[in-house]
Amino acid sequence: MSKPVIATTSLAGCFGCHMSILDIDERILQLFDLVEFNKSPIDDIKKFTKPVDIGIIEGGCCNSENVEVLKDFRKNCKILISLGECAIMGGLPALRNGIPVEECLHEAYIGGPTVQLNTKHILPNDDELPMLLDKVYPCHEIVKIDYYLPGCPPRADLIWDALVALITGDPLKLPYELIKFD
Amino acid sequence: MKDTVKQILKQYGSDRNRLMDILIDIQEQLGYIPKDAIDLLAANLGMSQVDVEQTISFYHFFSTKPRGKYAIYLNDSAVARMFGYDSVKRTFESEAGIKFGQVSDDGLIGLFNTACMGMSDQEPAAIINNKVFTRLTPYRVREIVKHMREGKAVEELMNESYGDGKNQLPSLRSIVSSNVRRKGMILGDDYEMGTVTKTRLTKMSPEAVIAEMKHSHIRGRGGAGFPTGLKWEFCRRSKGDKRYVICNADEGEPGTFKDRVILTEKPELVFEGMAVAGYAIGSDEGILYLRYEYRYMKDYLNEVLENMRKQNLLGKEIAGIEGFDFDIRIQYGAGAYVCGEESALLESLEGKRGEPRDKPPFPVEKGYLGMPTIVNNVETFGTAVKIVLNGGEWFTQFGTEDSTGTKILSISGDCMFPGVYEVDWGFNVEDMLDMVGAWEVQAVQVGGPSGTLIGSKEFHRTLGYSDLSTGGSMIIFGPQRNLLKDVVLNFMHFFIEESCGSCSTCRNMTQVMTNKLTKILNGKGVKSDLDDLQSWAKTLQASRCGLGQTAANPIVSSLKNFRHLYEALLQKDKDFDQGFDMEASVQASCNYVGRVPNFNHH
Amino acid sequence: MSKKITIEPVTRVEGHGKVTIHMDNNGNVYQTRLHIVEFRGFERFVQGRPYWEAPVLVQRLCGICPVSHHLAAAKALDVIVGAGTGEGLTPTGEKMRRLMHYGQFFQSHALHFFHLSSPDFLLVSTATPPSET
Structure with a gap:
């Protein structure tokens, strides 16, 4: 029986949720016995090379590239998990949702107090760059998501228990320590 | 400015509980409430500026900026939109040269939208400087604006005849029509003011009055339907130094205008009813909480009260009964549907934001200023007089066993004869439609947005507290109406606007559900959306007050009775569509940085 | 071409x-x-929030070095609340900050080496060359 294949990505996330995944510490050796990793920022596989069973998404959608990667994940993964608040509801980057995107760009590149060298008031507009969306969207507003693991970041124990439950098919127990957010 | 404010403060004894009155008076004299006035009020009322500002910001009609020499509030309710709101709105905007929400540069005209103002039988309607203008047309609007530019007084802008009934009286002089189309025990002409006070109260104990009320099984006429006799009894039994009788004339439920008519045609009956209640519960002070949209009745109602005082029906030792003192003052709201909810009303009476209270304790234990209080509807007080006159037993012969008595309905929408009809409870919807001249009816909204939307399959049902309950509002929709867009969406926007914001359910879920409905109306709906709407609606039951608890009703009842309308809009070939539009979404940022959107990267 | x-x-x-x-x-x-x-727009959306939220918000700039951002924000708050640029900090406070920061070094450097960059240093000889040059 082949091992389940896992893929992860960080869309508009700060990587903290991936750090939380790595916080499973030595259990990562157990994990490598249980699963096989495909596309992920912690390996060098940059494109899907086979169908994936579990896709873990960190971060919401801030720009067009995030959306395309997310849609790609939905196409290639049987199950998608939104990991962390950014993927679940937009998270911290979604604080820019009440503010026109023009103001955010202006503050960062032109008007901010630490901007000194941009005297020509250039804004990044290279064609290679992804295009910013009008708002930050949580993942389930773009594609269908199957599971949600809340937290900012979620505890490593929760991620471990959830992954093991998904892989083995056992029910997931949720003791208080796992779901208290502090 | 300072002198004006100081004089108003003096008039109300610098009592912070009267903040609503104070703000209304300041605004009427100065046109708006300037910052300096707020500072002065804070200093003199022992409040902080924020306390004053938070009350001002809650109510629709208060403004801290000038609203124009002629402040025009145009009603944008569902019924108004059915009868020409759009063209009236466009005409106002083109004549005044501004959009709604703005004041013209010369300070002459301010254009504002407002929620249902109780004129559904004569839409489109607007309030201009506290005077009500009904049956507006683009022609009238052009004329009105022309006369405004000529500097005419608001009274001079009215060139149609005054309304029927008491609307012609010198103290009222209003072009609003009463449209009483069917009289009954309340609206009938067979009662002489003061009969009950002079001939019954003189012979009955307060407990006997309450007994008759209980015997009649009368239930509140405002919509909630609590047994009135029981309410009065609880209040009488509660401990307190003082008791209050509050008449709820906020009538904010869209499509309801029967209290407007009762107060115009039979105010003495209502005031006498309040006195009867005062006698029964042991209160000497009554307050009529009147919605701001009915302020045009101010002089008329004050005149009625004064007349009753002269006849010893209000004031001290009423009708010679020793110890029976009772008087009534009028307190105005300032534009907030939620203030029709009794505990929000009490908050407003105390000069605060109209945010509902946690219950218990109920107003009958701790109400106005912490004292035992009864809050009853206008029609309930009027009915009480007839019950005490003829006895509770007599009352039970009208209506049905569970809903005794008559109900005054305010019927509007697609029918020949909108207006006010007094019918027995147990009246059947089919008969009602025949009564008002409505043919080919697609749907009827019973009880306003917080009620239910029923289709022809339900027209056999009867009106009553346990089946189709209503505070009076009945809106009829013909076949040409787009129910989801013109009715349900309009009602959801109403709830979003009127939510006080305390409970996250009512504050957020109304918006979330409306977004979902809008998505479906834009053609991006999928089947799971309907299941979502159904399950999300349940969360609203956790709201603190009736507004929140019924805020999802437009969607829930239309899903139940008109599901086919939703299903017709769904996408058949998709399971999942959140309505995300990438091309539209990247426009703003691309325009700003100066690049052409390119979707061909990967 | x-x-x-x-x-x-x-x-x-x-x-x-x-x-x-x-x-x-x-x-x-x-x-x-x-x-x-x-691009996330932190510079703009932190404006208007209560000042004490700053360390918590800017922590989320980076999940590997949140402590650094947190302490930078804390230093800014020092100035705002009148504790100067370090003079007003208690010895305990300073020690706690240093401890946190050292802890982050340990975690971040260890993580970066073992999880992220070690293949480049240790496995270069066995790595397959990229498919196109």
Whole structure:
């Protein structure tokens, strides 16, 4: 029986949720016995090379590239998990949702107090760059998501228990320590 | 400015509980409430500026900026939109040269939208400087604006005849029509003011009055339907130094205008009813909480009260009964549907934001200023007089066993004869439609947005507290109406606007559900959306007050009775569509940085 | 014919990046560009929030070095609340900050070496060359 294949990505996330995944510490050796990793920022596989069973998404959608990667994940993964608040509801980057995107760009590149060298008031507009969306969207507003693991970041124990439950098919127990957010 | 404010403060004894009155008076004299006035009020009322500002910001009609020499509030309710709101709105905007929400540069005209103002039988309607203008047309609007530019007084802008009934009286002089189309025990002409006070109260104990009320099984006429006799009894039994009788004339439920008519045609009956209640519960002070949209009745109602005082029906030792003192003052709201909810009303009476209270304790234990209080509807007080006159037993012969008595309905929408009809409870919807001249009816909204939307399959049902309950509002929709867009969406926007914001359910879920409905109306709906709407609606039951608890009703009842309308809009070939539009979404940022959107990267 | 090679996403680093390598007709590299593809707007959306939220908000700039951002915000708050640029900090406070920061070094450096960059240092000889040059 082949091992389940896992893929992860960080869309508009700060990587903290991936750090939380790595916080499973030595259990990562157990994990490598249980699963096989495909596309992920912690390996060098940059494109899907086979169908994936579990896709873990960190971060919401801030720009067009995030959306395309997310849609790609939905196409290639049987199950998608939104990991962390950014993927679940937009998270911290979604604080820019009440503010026109023009103001955010202006503050960062032109008007901010630490901007000194941009005297020509250039804004990044290279064609290679992804295009910013009008708002930050949580993942389930773009594609269908199957599971949600809340937290900012979620505890490593929760991620471990959830992954093991998904892989083995056992029910997931949720003791208080796992779901208290502090 | 300072002198004006100081004089108003003096008039109300610098009592912070009267903040609503104070703000209304300041605004009427100065046109708006300037910052300096707020500072002065804070200093003199022992409040902080924020306390004053938070009350001002809650109510629709208060403004801290000038609203124009002629402040025009145009009603944008569902019924108004059915009868020409759009063209009236466009005409106002083109004549005044501004959009709604703005004041013209010369300070002459301010254009504002407002929620249902109780004129559904004569839409489109607007309030201009506290005077009500009904049956507006683009022609009238052009004329009105022309006369405004000529500097005419608001009274001079009215060139149609005054309304029927008491609307012609010198103290009222209003072009609003009463449209009483069917009289009954309340609206009938067979009662002489003061009969009950002079001939019954003189012979009955307060407990006997309450007994008759209980015997009649009368239930509140405002919509909630609590047994009135029981309410009065609880209040009488509660401990307190003082008791209050509050008449709820906020009538904010869209499509309801029967209290407007009762107060115009039979105010003495209502005031006498309040006195009867005062006698029964042991209160000497009554307050009529009147919605701001009915302020045009101010002089008329004050005149009625004064007349009753002269006849010893209000004031001290009423009708010679020793110890029976009772008087009534009028307190105005300032534009907030939620203030029709009794505990929000009490908050407003105390000069605060109209945010509902946690219950218990109920107003009958701790109400106005912490004292035992009864809050009853206008029609309930009027009915009480007839019950005490003829006895509770007599009352039970009208209506049905569970809903005794008559109900005054305010019927509007697609029918020949909108207006006010007094019918027995147990009246059947089919008969009602025949009564008002409505043919080919697609749907009827019973009880306003917080009620239910029923289709022809339900027209056999009867009106009553346990089946189709209503505070009076009945809106009829013909076949040409787009129910989801013109009715349900309009009602959801109403709830979003009127939510006080305390409970996250009512504050957020109304918006979330409306977004979902809008998505479906834009053609991006999928089947799971309907299941979502159904399950999300349940969360609203956790709201603190009736507004929140019924805020999802437009969607829930239309899903139940008109599901086919939703299903017709769904996408058949998709399971999942959140309505995300990438091309539209990247426009703003691309325009700003100066690049052409390119979707061909990967 | 000029050619462009795109390496996307840049893996085994924190953050998001894209590298484009531009070559001329002869296959010589004349320019390599690193594109920072992320923009979140922190500078703007922290404005208007209560000042004590700043350390908590800016922590989320980076999940690997949240402590650094947290302490930077804390130092800014020192000035705001009148504790100066360090003079007003209690000895205990200073020690706690240093401890936190050292802890982050340990975690971040260890994580970066073992999880992220070690293959480049240790496994270069066994790595398969990229499929196109």
